[in-house]
Amino acid sequence: MSSETKIKSLRAAVVYGGATCQMDQLFNVTIVKSMISAVIKVMLIRASRERYTMAAKYANNSAIQNFIEYLKIPSVQPDVNYDECVNFLKKQAASLALPIKVYEVVPHKPIVVLKWEGIEPKLPSILLNSHMDVVPVFEKSWTYPPFSGHIDEDGKIFARGSQDMKCVGMQYLEAIRKLKQRGVQLQRTVYICFVPDEEIGGHDGMKKFVHTSDFKALNVGFALDEGMASPNEEFIIFNGERSIWQIHVHCPGRPGHGSLLLPDTAGEKLRYVINKFMDLIEQQKKILDSDSKLTIGDVTTVNLTQIYGGVQSNVIPEKLTVVFDIRLAVTVDHNKFESMIKQWCKEAGDGVTYEFEQFNEKVECTKTDNTNPYWVAFKSAVDNLNLKLDRRIFPGGTDSRYVRQVGIPAIGFSPMNNTPVLLHDHDEFLEADVFLRGIDIYEKIIAAVANA
The missing domain is CATH 1.10.287 (Helix Hairpins)
Structure with a gap:
């Protein structure tokens, strides 16, 4: 106490x-x-x-002070000005004697890449990715100002981004600093990449960057990206992600006065569609509850997030629209799932259609067996550190999905165990000692995969 x-x-x-x-x-x-x-x-x-x-x-701990300096930059969505982040990273690159390039696939959306050249630069490289942006805050609900980097008496560093994910970006850099100070030289080139707009889907960041000639020139063979904190002794790693489908279902119908009982109304069609999706939700809940080994990333989640339409309370609307946020489990056949939605719309009544706000194609998970030499090296490093791993499918979406989509194996990993999961929450914090231990962990992992 x-x-x-x-x-x-x-x-x-x-x-x-x-x-x-x-x-x-x-x-x-x-x-x-x-x-x-x-x-x-x-x-x-x-x-x-x-x-x-x-x-x-x-x-006097330079790693902690660098971390806090980064946390103090309010790179908060929406409409982020990334200038401070870029200037900070340029300063870090200079301190590490590493070359740095800033790419802008989209104006004012910088992608910052530091390069540590390997002994054999023709070998496929290692990409260490993180994002610079953070989600909004409700400042009144924070114990300390969310961009203060305040350290309390227990050594907890409070700031937005302390877990998601400025910690990982700084751990990459500090691990490389320690390796360079020890005179270590790695076989493969290592790129440390800081991207924009991950918190709003990465559409103007990694999603576009992976298709550019600049990215292809990096010759990436394996990537590391964010994971999340673990409240127990185990460290969680993610080798895949569910596919995000955000669907607007449009239900047209016969309009009229609110006092009538008309057939074929938008409301009747809307009810049918909602009931079908709600039945699917209950089905997935039962699957999740039936096996204690399953996590939320192993099932398909569906949530009704919006309903809109109508003009006033006494007018039966000519159209109502319902929006669903769907995260498809990696085991789902996408064609069959979409055919099911088409059938529901047909059954709901004439004219019911749907459109995608966001549509992620199916992306294969990264292999975690002996066929993947990078995974073998990663696993060997964590085994030597006596770390316990819990492999999962990531419940949300990260930039790893875009990297995997172009055929590059990627693992999501944030070295934070015995830490409450506070990403996007009030009073987000990371203990200073957990942050520092993460640097030591990355030092071993980076050396292992870059010498694979």
């Missing part, structure tokens, strides 16, 4: 103790209060020292 927690308990004891003394008249309340007040003063001093000691502990 921290000193501040103990102080709160003592203050509560003053109130309770005072009331008890007054009722029983067994103690001198004034003396009791004075004694507890004195204790509180001592503990306040101790708490202040704890905060100072923790801040001082990391004050």
